[in-house]
Amino acid sequence: MISKLSNCSQPARACRPRPIRATGSNGTHSIPPSRNSIETGSGGSTSRCAPRRRGGILSIGCGGGADFQIAPHRFTGSTVVLVDLDRQALVLAEERLSRYCDVHIVCGDVRRAIRQVQDEGPFDVVVCGCLSDYLDDRTIISVLGELRCRLLRVGGSIVFTNIAAGNPFRVWMEAIADWKLVHRSEPELRKIATAAGFDRLDFSVRRDPTGLTHLVELSVP
Numbered sequence: 001m002i003s004k005l006s007n008c009s010q011p012a013r014a015c016r017p018r019p020i021r022a023t024g025s026n027g028t029h030s031i032p033p034s035r036n037s038i039e040t041g042s043g044g045s046t047s048r049c050a051p052r053r054r055g056g057i058l059s060i061g062c063g064g065g066a067d068f069q070i071a072p073h074r075f076t077g078s079t080v081v082l083v084d085l086d087r088q089a090l091v092l093a094e095e096r097l098s099r100y101c102d103v104h105i106v107c108g109d110v111r112r113a114i115r116q117v118q119d120e121g122p123f124d125v126v127v128c129g130c131l132s133d134y135l136d137d138r139t140i141i142s143v144l145g146e147l148r149c150r151l152l153r154v155g156g157s158i159v160f161t162n163i164a165a166g167n168p169f170r171v172w173m174e175a176i177a178d179w180k181l182v183h184r185s186e187p188e189l190r191k192i193a194t195a196a197g198f199d200r201l202d203f204s205v206r207r208d209p210t211g212l213t214h215l216v217e218l219s220v221p
């Protein structure tokens with residue numbers, strides 16, 4: 001997934017974090033997509049901005065923490081708040097991450113949980129890996145709107161994924177695997193972002209390497 005987890009304390013505008021590459025777990029189109037992982041970009045462990053205070057990260061629908069797994073050491077010293085409905089997944093994510101950073105878990109539905117974690121913000125980055133695939137437009141708009149108004153720091157960003165419309169494995173996934181996801185096109189995602197109050201200039205989208213998933217970044221200038 002796109003990522004901007006650069007861990008620096010300078011005003012976000014003065015500190016443009018490095019991009020992070022997205023890696024589909026499959027790497028090719030040969031099997032249906034399962035999920036994406038956050039992977040830190042190339043280069044060493046320090047960002048252009050010398051870290052004075054490590055970043056505050058909120059991960060919603062974190063599952064077992066796979067979004068962080070490729071390079072958990074990159075989050076050393078950060079504060080990471082993990083939200084998910086599934087307590088077992090949360091405990092696993094906490095186990096995986098807590099040796100690197102300060103982790104706080106919140107078990108519950110995203111709609112309520114983001115209010116619960118509000119006092120732990122504002123956050124530099126909010127990550128939602130593969131969560132919007134399970135949510136309707138209204139819920140996503142409301143969640144993104146709240147994140148923008150109440151939880152994100154100025155200069156912060158939300159990075160999220162959504163399975164792309166036109167997925168050639170959709171029929172197989174639904175008929176054989178009973179795996180139903182909400183597929184969306186780029187214009188649909190733009191509409192959602194606009195409805196949540198984001199300026200069109202603060203929206204960017206690209207595909208993950210499999211081509212099956214949109215990687216969306218929304219920023220708060």
Ligand SMILES: C[S@@+](CC[C@H](N)C(=O)[O-])C[C@H]1O[C@@H](n2cnc3c(N)ncnc32)[C@H](O)[C@@H]1O
Binds near residue numbers: 061084111
């Ligand atoms: C496909 S998994 C993605 C996990 C992780 N982000 C990743 O990419 O590996 C989706 C996660 O969202 C969680 N989830 C689904 N609906 C949710 C909701 N309404 N509120 C909070 N978590 C939710 C599920 O429990 C699951 O762990």
